Amino acid sequence: MAVNRRADAVVIGGGVVGASIAYHLARRGFGRIALVERSYLASGSTGRCGAGVRQQWGTRLNCLLARESVRMFERMEDELGYDRSIEFKQGGYLLLAYTDREMNQFVKNVELEQSLGIPASLLTPAEARAIVPMLNAGDVLCATYCPTDGHANPFHVTYAYVGAARRLGVEVMTFTEVKGIVVENGRVARVVCDRGVIDTGVVVNAAGPYSGLVARMAGVEIPFWAERHQILVTEPVEPVLRPMVMSFSRRIYCQQTPHGSFIMGMADPNEQPGFSTESSWKFLVEMAREITRVLPPVGDLKVVRQWAGLYDMTPDAHPILGATPVEGFYLACGFSGHGFMLAPVTGRLISEIICDEKPSIDITGLDLGRFERGELVVEPSVV
Amino acid sequence: MACTKAEEAPGGGAAARNPVVICRCEDITLDEVRDLIASGYTTMDEIKRITRCGMGPCQGRTCRQLVLAEIAKATGKDMANISPPRFRPPAKPVRLGGAVAAAAPDVERGEGDGRE
Numbered sequence: 001m002a003v004n005r006r007a008d009a010v011v012i013g014g015g016v017v018g019a020s021i022a023y024h025l026a027r028r029g030f031g032r033i034a035l036v037e038r039s040y041l042a043s044g045s046t047g048r049c050g051a052g053v054r055q056q057w058g059t060r061l062n063c064l065l066a067r068e069s070v071r072m073f074e075r076m077e078d079e080l081g082y083d084r085s086i087e088f089k090q091g092g093y094l095l096l097a098y099t100d101r102e103m104n105q106f107v108k109n110v111e112l113e114q115s116l117g118i119p120a121s122l123l124t125p126a127e128a129r130a131i132v133p134m135l136n137a138g139d140v141l142c143a144t145y146c147p148t149d150g151h152a153n154p155f156h157v158t159y160a161y162v163g164a165a166r167r168l169g170v171e172v173m174t175f176t177e178v179k180g181i182v183v184e185n186g187r188v189a190r191v192v193c194d195r196g197v198i199d200t201g202v203v204v205n206a207a208g209p210y211s212g213l214v215a216r217m218a219g220v221e222i223p224f225w226a227e228r229h230q231i232l233v234t235e236p237v238e239p240v241l242r243p244m245v246m247s248f249s250r251r252i253y254c255q256q257t258p259h260g261s262f263i264m265g266m267a268d269p270n271e272q273p274g275f276s277t278e279s280s281w282k283f284l285v286e287m288a289r290e291i292t293r294v295l296p297p298v299g300d301l302k303v304v305r306q307w308a309g310l311y312d313m314t315p316d317a318h319p320i321l322g323a324t325p326v327e328g329f330y331l332a333c334g335f336s337g338h339g340f341m342l343a344p345v346t347g348r349l350i351s352e353i354i355c356d357e358k359p360s361i362d363i364t365g366l367d368l369g370r371f372e373r374g375e376l377v378v379e380p381s382v383v
Numbered sequence: 384m385a386c387t388k389a390e391e392a393p394g395g396g397a398a399a400r401n402p403v404v405i406c407r408c409e410d411i412t413l414d415e416v417r418d419l420i421a422s423g424y425t426t427m428d429e430i431k432r433i434t435r436c437g438m439g440p441c442q443g444r445t446c447r448q449l450v451l452a453e454i455a456k457a458t459g460k461d462m463a464n465i466s467p468p469r470f471r472p473p474a475k476p477v478r479l480g481g482a483v484a485a486a487a488p489d490v491e492r493g494e495g496d497g498r499e
Contacts, residue, residue: 040426047432084433155432235440235476259435279472288482299480304440305471 007034007171009202009354010191012178012214014039015046016154017332017339018206019161020347023080026168028355033170034198035162036191038177042158045208046340048277048309050231050253050265052244053341054093054149055118058109058380061318062338063116064361065345072344073152081167082160086152087258092243093149094123094131095381096294097141099249105380106144113146120146132245134297151244151255154340161347178207181217187327188218202354204330209275209310211333218329222320223371225273225313229265229337230283232306234298236260245295251383252290254298262301264291267383277308311337316376321346321366322353330354331368337382405453406446408439416450420457427451428468437468440476 008030011022014037022035037043053073055066072079073088097103106122113120123145125137131145162172173193180192181203191198207214209226241256254264266287284306292299314320314334319342321332332350335342345361352359365377403413411434419430427450430436436450437443447467455462 040428042432043428155429159433233438234479281472284473284477284482285486288479289486292480292483299483300478302440302476302478303473303482304476305438305442306473307471 004196004198005034006199007032008200009033009204010198010200011035011204011206012191013037013044013206013208013211014041014158014162014172014174015044015206015208015339016042016158016161016343017046017208017335017346018204019158019165020343021204021206021332021350022170022172022347023161023165023168024347024351025354026165026170028351030351030355033165034200035165035170035172036176036178036193036198037172037174040174041162041172042155044210045309045312046154046158048231048307049154049340050255050263051151051154051257051340052093052149052246052253052255053088053151054146054244056093056095056109056113056120056144056146056149056381058105058112059318059377060112060116061363061365061377062379063113063118065342065363067116067118068345068361069342070148072348076157076160076344080160080164082156082163084156084159086156086160088150088152089258090148090150091255092131092145092147094128094243094245095144096128096245096247097143097249098139098247099141102249103141106142109381110144118146119148120144131243132241132295134240134295135245136294136296145243149244151257153257157340157343178214178217181214181329183218183326183329186325188329201328202330203328204332204350204354206332208333208339209312211312211331215324215331215333218324218326220324220326220329220331220368222331222334222368223315224320224334226275226310227271227273227313228276228278228308229267229271229311230279230287230306230308231263231265232284232287232303234262234301235304237262237301240297241295246383247294248381248383250290250294252287252294253383254291254295261304262298265383266290273313275310277310279306279308311335312339313337315371317379317382318366318377319346320368321349321363322368324368336379405449406434406436406439406443408441409435411436411446413453416453417457420454425454425458427454427465430454431468442470442474443468
């Protein structure tokens with residue numbers, strides 16, 4: 001079926017970031033908006049992510065973006081009129097420090113977070129154990145905790161945004177793949193899909209790990225790579241773990257969902273850039289080894305499924321947000337593993353930029369130009 | 384493989400509330416699946432992700448075919464042309480502690496998972 005048409009804006013990528021952008025653009029009355037996804041909604045990084053939402057960061061910008069996103073998650077079901085639950089559970093995030101370097105960073109992070117009104121605090125190992133009784137606090141030096149962090153269901157959040165966007169008139173084109181972007185006289189002219197052509201003056205690249213390829217279609221090079229991260233889920237059990245537990249030096253995170261299952265992931269420092277989403281036995285073993293050291297009782301849980309997803313990485317672990325040298329071509333990519341939690345605020349900010357409004361948070365430092373200028377905003381606290 | 388008449392549940396349409404359980408791991412009923420299909424979720428991947436149907440310990444061995452048959456029925460597509468979700472490891476649930484023991488160098492291959 002050919003879909004030759006005209007749109008005022010085309011959002012590429014039916015993950016949570018694209019869905020949020022399409023919704024916010026529609027809410028601002030931007031006109032005809034098409035959301036293009038090559039598979040089903042949330043089929044890429046969104047549907048594979050660890051689902052965490054945290055405000056404990058090492059840079060002012062990440063803190064501000066995350067803080068606003070949490071506020072948006074808190075009222076999301078009402079705002080979007082979603083008839084299911086997005087399963088937003090604010091059980092907090094408990095971050096564990098095992099090295100002096102980590103501890104020093106945590107002291108700085110908490111100071112920054114508190115200065116921005118984020119209710120994070122520094123805890124002794126004993127205090128951390130009071131929050132997570134199953135924690136092996138033996139070699140923990142200190143911890144930080146923020147009670148309003150948490151996690152939500154990435155599928156439901158995406159479907160909630162898409163449902164609301166549809167009601168505002170957004171055309172959602174799933175199983176439609178973008179093959180090219182035509183630029184004429186320095187500005188976007190149309191998007192070529194496998195099912196037809198869309199004439200448009202505005203294109204937003206929210207293609208997650210494929211954003212580098214999409215940007216290249218418009219003649220824009222971004223410093224960017226895709227990186228596999230593996231994850232697993234256990235059988236459900238009664239609620240025993242309230243916060244997300246995370247360690248940067250051990251490169252792990254683990255949470256218990258409202259459904260009762262435990263979801264956990266671990267980064268591999270030797271992972272090479274690439275688009276593979278295969279699962280490995282090695283991951284299962286290493287994940288099991290680390291998590292049973294940190295939360296020993298978890299060793300009794302059975303793993304029912306493992307999978308993998310792609311991080312869309314930038315050199316400074318911050319997203320690239322905003323305009324490009326090609327007029328009408330915008331970027332919302334490079335979230336480096338925290339796109340889900342930043343999706344609400346990203347949608348609002350990108351829609352403000354496209355509508356020529358002053359962004360509600362100053363994100364000029366997150367533009368594409370920062371890499372050329374050498375003005376990276378390096379985030380020290382990522383898994 | 385086309386869906387046969389024999390697979391059709393008694394009562395038919397979504398109006399008749401149907402207590403038939405499609406996914407035993409997650410307690411998902413036929414009606415819930417039919418309601419989702421009627422509201423536009425016509426891929427097994429989406430239905431799986433909204434309801435958790437097929438995400439339990441059996442990994443969809445029971446419900447997969449049933450949901451695909453329902454989608455086929457509702458959309459008029461042949462079941463062979465509807466993508467099933469990916470099969471993911473492990474094939475059978477495995478204890479995290481068992482995985483650690485199985486990989487330990489001093490444990491003979493295969494013994495570590497004995498408590499399964």
